[in-house]
Amino acid sequence: MPSEVLNAEEHLSLAAVEKLSAAKSEPTWLLEKRRQGWGLFERLPTPDWTRGIRGWWSSPMKGLDFDSLKPYAAAGAVAPTFDFNNAEYGEGNPSGTLIQHNSEVIKAELSEEAKAAGVWFGSLDQAVREKPELVQQYFMTRCVPIDEDRITALHAALWSGGAFLYVPKNVILTAPFQAFFYADEPGLAFFSHTLVVVEKNSSIKIIEEHISPDSETVSLDGGVVEIFVGSGAKAEYYNPQEWGEGFINYTTKRAMIANDGFHRWVVATLGSSSSWLNVESVLEGQGAQAETTGLSFSTGKQHFDVKTRSLHAAPHTNANSLFKAVLDDASQTGFQGAIRVLKPGQNTDSFLEDHTLFLSEASKADALPSLDVDANDVRCSHGATIGMIDAEQIFYLQSRGLDRQQAEKMIVAGFFEDVIARIPLESVRDRMRESIDAKQGGDGSLRVGADDGPMFNFAEEEKIS
Amino acid sequence: MAKELIVKDLHVNVDDKEIIKGVNLTIRQGEVHAIMGPNGSGKSTLSNTIMGHPRYTVTSGDIIFDGKSILDLPADRRARRGLFLAFQYPMSVPGVNVSNFLRTALSSIRKGDAEPEIKPENLDVQGDRPMYEKARLGGDGKNIDRKPKRDMLIKPAEFRKLLNEKLAMLQMDSKFVKRYLNDGFSGGEKKRLEILQMAVLSPKIAFLDEPDSGLDIDAIKVVGTGVQGLRGPDMGIVIITHQQRILSYLKPDFVHVMMNGNIVKEGGPELADLIEERGYGWIREEAGLPEISEETMRKEVEANA
Numbered sequence: 001m002p003s004e005v006l007n008a009e010e011h012l013s014l015a016a017v018e019k020l021s022a023a024k025s026e027p028t029w030l031l032e033k034r035r036q037g038w039g040l041f042e043r044l045p046t047p048d049w050t051r052g053i054r055g056w057w058s059s060p061m062k063g064l065d066f067d068s069l070k071p072y073a074a075a076g077a078v079a080p081t082f083d084f085n086n087a088e089y090g091e092g093n094p095s096g097t098l099i100q101h102n103s104e105v106i107k108a109e110l111s112e113e114a115k116a117a118g119v120w121f122g123s124l125d126q127a128v129r130e131k132p133e134l135v136q137q138y139f140m141t142r143c144v145p146i147d148e149d150r151i152t153a154l155h156a157a158l159w160s161g162g163a164f165l166y167v168p169k170n171v172i173l174t175a176p177f178q179a180f181f182y183a184d185e186p187g188l189a190f191f192s193h194t195l196v197v198v199e200k201n202s203s204i205k206i207i208e209e210h211i212s213p214d215s216e217t218v219s220l221d222g223g224v225v226e227i228f229v230g231s232g233a234k235a236e237y238y239n240p241q242e243w244g245e246g247f248i249n250y251t252t253k254r255a256m257i258a259n260d261g262f263h264r265w266v267v268a269t270l271g272s273s274s275s276w277l278n279v280e281s282v283l284e285g286q287g288a289q290a291e292t293t294g295l296s297f298s299t300g301k302q303h304f305d306v307k308t309r310s311l312h313a314a315p316h317t318n319a320n321s322l323f324k325a326v327l328d329d330a331s332q333t334g335f336q337g338a339i340r341v342l343k344p345g346q347n348t349d350s351f352l353e354d355h356t357l358f359l360s361e362a363s364k365a366d367a368l369p370s371l372d373v374d375a376n377d378v379r380c381s382h383g384a385t386i387g388m389i390d391a392e393q394i395f396y397l398q399s400r401g402l403d404r405q406q407a408e409k410m411i412v413a414g415f416f417e418d419v420i421a422r423i424p425l426e427s428v429r430d431r432m433r434e435s436i437d438a439k440q441g442g443d444g445s446l447r448v449g450a451d452d453g454p455m456f457n458f459a460e461e462e463k464i465s
Numbered sequence: 466m467a468k469e470l471i472v473k474d475l476h477v478n479v480d481d482k483e484i485i486k487g488v489n490l491t492i493r494q495g496e497v498h499a500i501m502g503p504n505g506s507g508k509s510t511l512s513n514t515i516m517g518h519p520r521y522t523v524t525s526g527d528i529i530f531d532g533k534s535i536l537d538l539p540a541d542r543r544a545r546r547g548l549f550l551a552f553q554y555p556m557s558v559p560g561v562n563v564s565n566f567l568r569t570a571l572s573s574i575r576k577g578d579a580e581p582e583i584k585p586e587n588l589d590v591q592g593d594r595p596m597y598e599k600a601r602l603g604g605d606g607k608n609i610d611r612k613p614k615r616d617m618l619i620k621p622a623e624f625r626k627l628l629n630e631k632l633a634m635l636q637m638d639s640k641f642v643k644r645y646l647n648d649g650f651s652g653g654e655k656k657r658l659e660i661l662q663m664a665v666l667s668p669k670i671a672f673l674d675e676p677d678s679g680l681d682i683d684a685i686k687v688v689g690t691g692v693q694g695l696r697g698p699d700m701g702i703v704i705i706t707h708q709q710r711i712l713s714y715l716k717p718d719f720v721h722v723m724m725n726g727n728i729v730k731e732g733g734p735e736l737a738d739l740i741e742e743r744g745y746g747w748i749r750e751e752a753g754l755p756e757i758s759e760e761t762m763r764k765e766v767e768a769n770a
Contacts, residue, residue, distance in 0.1 A: 398517075399516050399517075
């Protein structure tokens, strides 16, 4: 890869798109796809954030000046390291690790076990060269098409780097894959892309991280995640989003789940100045299952939009979605959750819950769960609760010596605990708790739930009673 | 020397209505007091005010503990000075497990209200296990590690030992402390958990707001004997109740009868027996108070709820 793919003065333009493709020596079909993406970007309207039922807020996208963004930045001299060590949790060395720094993937490693099983894991750029048929078949085709919306179209035009994971059939890997997206070039238009294809009866986990330093300059991550879960296959995707201040995070994540496949989403929205997250499960095969767990914690002036949908397109499909949001300061969240059952989706079970907790009266939230069912033999339900932190709970904890801040931290940690308990990977549970505590000015060490680890192993005390 | 809690001519308003009307009371470490009185007499308001509930406004008078007024202190600082309140209706905090909560609480209480005096040999860094390290940049000093220093908590081993002793003493199952704080607890379990907290935090003066309410005879015995077991020269105990039964397991040194926002009669343990026998009517007459109307009583009960 040439060190300067696009020079620093480049703006978002068709010329930049073509230069980027040429620098990467891409095949014609991909250049065409980029051009189409650019064309759509020029035609489509800028997507709107939710306004709040009362029209409380206007879309942060409106303030985004596309002309001020840089389409490309080289990795730079200072390389980030990825220290998430699953091995220390007894979860094994990672099956693969990929690091993208700005627009370039700087590291892609695959474990011997995964390699021997025929797994392919690396940058999308590299996959275009080495696995062109697979990329052509799965990349921005029927999962997240390039005409999804304006930002996705721009993504199709200017993506760079990216992660591609291909798992052939009958491969079961317990140790997770890790994809780490790191951006430190202010004003960058970043387009993180993760494409995962899991063939029949295989099973994988992938942890995706987004991190950047805080900046006063606006940057954009127009991210896309596409996951194909084959028949009888199992995929788990974990994403603690911790972009720094200055980032507008606009991301679409979608899984297509074949018959008897299972997909798990765990998405935490913690970082960025404003975040628009759309996470969807398309249950397209009979017996497909999806579990979605989402948490968000907004502070300061953060604005988070979370959209989720379970689309039941086949019979005997199950989905279970649980979302929790905590808001502090003058932050805002909009939640739109949908269960959509198409006519063939008979004998479907689908549940959706959303709970919101306010720590401050200046924060605002809208929760709009919805049900739209065309089949006539289904079990579907949705529920939402929303409320201020309980002053009596705070007094109770204060009367035990915890100061107000400690009391609030404990209540928040407890509020998220059942969401976190749904995460099967201990390393990720710990990571989430740490991030939540740190958001409240904690040191990341607060633990309230059952995972006290060895220090609270009460096995020996059982005898006492 | 035994520490004293002195309540001096205390007047308390709730939502602009005067509920406590000039209470005087002195509690010392080592003493057991019972505050009795019918519903709506202001007993719960008194204990909540002493603990520092923000809803209760002290309009005049003072609360002095260990020689200093505590009126301006929030509840947590009163707790760290050695006050405790066992709630009539303990709050549940889902997702927070009892042992973690109590370890944090005890660590705060042990630090005291003065600047913390931390003995390194008693403390450990919580989470002595591998944890995710945020991305780090080397070389140019740019570092996005956002993880600040850790709070210091009591060593797990020390805490576990203490907790086990208290559980055993109160004949409680260790499963208790693995559950979420009061979440899904029965009435009796909640009251016992309050007593466990009191045992672990070992306050200097503890108020127990109707630890017997809603309990059957057997459960009252468990709670009463549990508290009796905690009795000692370092702990002053104030039981708030309107029944005599719990006092048969926990004989008070002093009995105060509260009515209409004030203490109207005081005596020794024999006063509790008299109330059991004859009710409150005669005290009301003696104090020259009018019969309390249903309406007033209901309002006051609501105000205290």
